[in-house]
Amino acid sequence: MAPRSRPWREAATVLLAAGGGAGGASPRGCDYRVLLLRRSPRSAFMPSAHVFPGGVADAADFSPEWWTVLPGPAPLCGLRPKRGPRAPLFAAERPELGQALPGDLAFRLCAIRETFEEAGLLLLAEPDQAQAAIEAFSSSEGPAPCVLPPERLPLPGPELAEWRRRVQRQPSLFLALCRRLGLVPNIWALSEWSNWLTPRALAGKGGRRYDTAFFLCCLAHAAPEHPHGAHEPDGDGEVTACQWSSPSEAFELFKSQDIWIAPPQFYELCRLGNFSTLHDLHTFGSERALEGCERWMPVVLVASDGQIHILPGDELYPEDPDLTGERKPVLTSNKKIEELMKGVKKLHRMVLRDPRNISVHVNIQQKYKHINPRLLDSKNGNGADCNSKL
Numbered sequence: 001m002a003p004r005s006r007p008w009r010e011a012a013t014v015l016l017a018a019g020g021g022a023g024g025a026s027p028r029g030c031d032y033r034v035l036l037l038r039r040s041p042r043s044a045f046m047p048s049a050h051v052f053p054g055g056v057a058d059a060a061d062f063s064p065e066w067w068t069v070l071p072g073p074a075p076l077c078g079l080r081p082k083r084g085p086r087a088p089l090f091a092a093e094r095p096e097l098g099q100a101l102p103g104d105l106a107f108r109l110c111a112i113r114e115t116f117e118e119a120g121l122l123l124l125a126e127p128d129q130a131q132a133a134i135e136a137f138s139s140s141e142g143p144a145p146c147v148l149p150p151e152r153l154p155l156p157g158p159e160l161a162e163w164r165r166r167v168q169r170q171p172s173l174f175l176a177l178c179r180r181l182g183l184v185p186n187i188w189a190l191s192e193w194s195n196w197l198t199p200r201a202l203a204g205k206g207g208r209r210y211d212t213a214f215f216l217c218c219l220a221h222a223a224p225e226h227p228h229g230a231h232e233p234d235g236d237g238e239v240t241a242c243q244w245s246s247p248s249e250a251f252e253l254f255k256s257q258d259i260w261i262a263p264p265q266f267y268e269l270c271r272l273g274n275f276s277t278l279h280d281l282h283t284f285g286s287e288r289a290l291e292g293c294e295r296w297m298p299v300v301l302v303a304s305d306g307q308i309h310i311l312p313g314d315e316l317y318p319e320d321p322d323l324t325g326e327r328k329p330v331l332t333s334n335k336k337i338e339e340l341m342k343g344v345k346k347l348h349r350m351v352l353r354d355p356r357n358i359s360v361h362v363n364i365q366q367k368y369k370h371i372n373p374r375l376l377d378s379k380n381g382n383g384a385d386c387n388s389k390l
């Protein structure tokens with residue numbers, strides 16, 4: 001096999017939020033829910049964890065053929081250019097792929113394809129509707145969230161389910177499906193949210209690490225109870241269950257140990273905890289996305305009674321973090337977590353007393369107008385302790 005140019009895989013994932021629908025009103029006045037999928041216990045990376053839909057980018061996501069399908073002027077097809085700095089994932093040139101699509105397009109296409117493969121949901125739009133969304137970008141209001149409701153799909157469920165299996169085996173068929181449906185991936189409905197790089201210390205089997213683009217997508221319609229092309233999660237596949245939960249519901253399920261959520265997804269759910277309406281979340285996410293996006297690689301500090309995952313901006317974050325992990329995969333201390341938290345002025349870290357007890361501690365000002373995580377624990381018990389007053 002040809003050596004990979006980077007010691008990690010490039011991936012995309014989407015925080016998919018939808019209003020109302022299945023399960024009735026959410027607790028504590030939150031009017032939306034987020035899609036969480038349970039990974040197979042056989043996965044080589046984060047087995048049995050609950051994650052957002054997503055996966056590794058395929059060469060097909062970078063195919064210049066997409067330029068013949070997507071409306072709007074190439075190369076960006078109407079995506080708004082960013083004012084702020086770009087994460088390396090988006091800025092990278094990929095000469096090995098020939099005439100490749102820019103990362104902005106390719107990682108959105110990857111997230112949309114993976115959402116279909118893993119959850120059976122098609123984030124597609126009619127080309128006219130997409131054109132209108134592109135034009136709305138220039139208005140001060142910003143775009144209305146637009147994703148095609150399930151009843152508008154021109155193929156019956158069983159046929160879509162068959163397409164889903166084919167795309168899982170061969171990602172390039174996603175473009176063929178879009179052509180067959182006369183619809184386009186709704187790349188304009190995805191806003192850049194964040195970018196996490198798995199540190200070497202937390203790599204999965206075979207050293208699996210991921211540089212993952214996190215997008216936000218707010219659906220205009222209610223959470224679909226019956227996704228397109230799949231009425232049941234495929235119990236034997238990569239994903240073994242699908243659920244829609246509000247951020248605080250997900251947090252409660254984590255605390256009661258009904259589900260396990262990895263630290264980056266936990267952090268992002270705590271950020272969503274700031275928003276009680278889909279409207280506010282959508283407005284914030286689509287405006288903020290223009291400011292820029294920083295890649296975060298947590299630096300793992302192993303203390304005597306647990307781990308601290310230090311994030312950029314924290315006073316303990318190294319000036320020159322070891323991205324490959326060849327020099328120093330982890331920092332170690334014989335101190336206890338409590339001692340390492342005392343008297344700290346600039347906090348941006350996650351504390352893991354064990355994998356089931358995660359808390360976020362942050363008092364820094366986020367870059368690029370992003371928002372700090374918020375306390376989701378009403379009882380202030382053993383779980384998350386965001387915005388800690390330490």
Ligand SMILES: CCCCCCCCCCCC(=O)SCCNC(=O)CCNC(=O)[C@H](O)C(C)(C)COP(=O)(O)O
Nearest residue numbers: 011013054055056198202210212262263264306307354
């Ligand atoms: C004593 C104290 C012990 C503490 C132990 C703590 C152990 C904590 C272990 C934490 C492990 C991690 O978080 S490691 C960090 C894990 N999270 C991420 O990297 C964020 C983005 N990843 C994803 O969305 C998916 O994994 C995706 C790449 C799409 C999957 O792709 P596939 O679908 O292609 O598999």
Ligand SMILES: Nc1ncnc2c1ncn2[C@@H]1O[C@H](COP(=O)(O)O)[C@@H](OP(=O)(O)O)[C@H]1O
Nearest residue numbers: 040042043044045054055056114236237238239
């Ligand atoms: N039935 C199944 N059970 C467990 N894992 C599966 C699976 N079908 C596919 N996968 C794994 O899911 C990963 C592909 O996910 P995605 O398309 O989201 O990137 C691959 O993992 P590897 O990373 O181990 O190759 C693949 O092996």
Ligand SMILES: [Mg+2]
Nearest residue numbers: 054055056118
């Ligand atoms: Mg996946």
